[in-house]
Amino acid sequence: MTIRGLRWWIVVLVFLAAVLNYIDRQTLSALAPTIQADLGMDDRDYANIVNLFLVAYTVAYLISGKLVDRLGTRSGTAIFVVWWSLANIVTAWAQGLRSMGACRFLLGLGEAGVWPAASKAVSEWFPARERALAIGLYTMGATIGATVAPYLVIPLATYDYAGKLPFIEGLFGHGAGWRVAFVITGLAGILWLIPWFALYRRPRESKLISAGELALIEDGEAPTEAGEKGWTWRQVLTFRPVWLLLFGRLLTDPVWYFYQFWFAKYLNTGRGLDQGSLTITWVVYAAAGVGSLVGGWGSGVLVKNGCAPVQARLWIMLGCACLMPVSPFIAKAAGLSVTMTLTVCAVFAALAWLINISAIVVDVVPKHSIGTVFSVVAAGSTLGGIAMNMIVAAMVSGPSSKPAGFLDQGFKALFGPLIGAVEGKGYEPWFLAMAFLHPLALLLLWAGGIHRLRPAKI
Incomplete structure (x- = not known):
């Protein structure tokens, strides 16, 4: 039996x-x-917990890509899903800053691995002209997950467990609502493993694929064999596009991280929205999903019309960079509706950019080393996210009365004058900075010759 369009x-x-x-x-x-x-944490504590997640995410990126290349997409992906699902479940028993930070660190170790695994799955299952769209589709999953999350977890957190399900209140104690939310969302990942193991194989190993689809996937490329030797670390780190793409993501991914980790807090403290009203953030994530699809579809159309893959991605990225200067007006808008409209434009552009810079990796790296190279490039993303967290926390919190943690000390040693200049200034300087990050990254990529790259020889 074969499955059409497997x-x-x-x-x-x-x-x-x-x-x-x-x-x-x-x-x-x-x-x-x-x-x-509930746990007595201020905004700097929150930023430190997010940074622990991102530190683990960075470390895991560097390890997970190589692990996926060695174990294969099927087994590697399953390991990461199980890890992060269990880490999320354990978070339900966090009692303070340290235990919450430890749980988020464990979550970061698992969650990073799905992205190099996903890029490897796309390289195995899609021809060049469909890869950006495929990346856009699975990245839209991230934005849908972020869209659904408030509608799923806020009702779970605010449910009257004491009155209607007292045994739950007795099991979890204080903060039972948000603790239940972590358990339920974690269990869903375990269930996902069932269809994954049933369907996923490499195309030539699958009994469910038709001969016509296999020919379409390979589309003139020489198929790679399981166990084929990948690049060494020296080959990866001396491949110039790795560094260009790494710095490109280091500069631009902090924009997306800001909307994930801080925008709801901005609406809460800067715009006066209460916890229940924060479900409005679904608009942001819907825009991200549309940006993911349109960005992938747009470069795919250019490739079908004869444009070289890398050049096609760069044309879309240029359009995205031209949209990002709307960012400073988000904080200055008088009404919430205008703020959200401008935010939609910025997030749409940021995700369309992200899809295409990710597709360049798949375009120019041999399939046997996609996971490793993607993970190194993506490490730049999390480093940029950590820097953004430190800067934004200083902006919104002002000088701290608590002893500085190791991340604060290290960041101040490198960027002390910058922190001093923005400390206590609120969110507006960050919205201004976001106007320039994508244009700057595009100039860097172009100056580095990214537009002259050709598809990798398999």
Whole structure:
């Protein structure tokens, strides 16, 4: 028996993994005001917990890509999903800053792995002209997960357990609502493993793929064999595009991280929205999902019309960079509706950019080393996210009366004058900075010759 369009069913599974990944990640963000109040954490504590997640994420990126290349997409992905699901469940028993930070660190170790695994799945199952769209589809899963998260976890957190389900209140104690949210969202990942193991194989190893679809996937490329030797670390680190793409993501991914981790808090403190009203953030994530699809579709159309893959991605990225200067007006808008409209434009552009810079990796790296190279490039993303967290925390909190942690000390040693200049200034300087990050990254990529790259020889 064969399944028609099996590659699209594969990307649907990756899409669902991304949905679960972001629901688990955004549970803390969506419930931040409630959790901070219950556990006695201020905004700097919140930033430090997010940074612990991102530190683990960075470390895991560097390891997970190589692990996926060695174990294969099927086994590697399953390991990461199980890890982060269990870490999310354990978070339900966090009692303070340290235990919450430890749980988020464990979550970060698991969650990073799905992205190099997803890029490897796309390289195995899709021809060049469909790759950006496939990446857009599974990335849209992340945005849908972030969209769904508030609607799922806020009702769970605010439910009257003491009155209607007292045994739950007795099991979890104080803060039973948000603790239940972590358990339920974590269990969903375990269930996802069932269809994954049933469907996923490499195309030539699958009994469910038709001969016509296999020919379409390979589309003139020499198929790689399981166990084929990948690049060494020296080969990876001396491949110039790795560094160009790493710095490109370091500069631009902090924009998306800001909307994931801080925008709900901005609406809460800067615009006066209460916990229940923060469900309005679904608009942001819907825009991100549309940006993911349109960005992938747009470059795919250019490739079908004869444009070289890398050049096609760069044309879309240029359009995105031209949209980002709307960012400073988000904080200055008088009404919430104008703020959200401008935010939609900025997030749409940021995600369309992200899809295409990710697709460049798949375009120019041999399939046997996709996971490793993607993970190194993506490490730049999390480093940028950590820097953003430190800067934004200083902006919104002002000077801290608490002893500085190791991340604060290290960051101040490198960027002390910058922190001093923005400390206590609120969110507006960050919205201004976001106007320039994508244009600057595009100039860097162009100056580095990224536009002259050609598809990798398999």
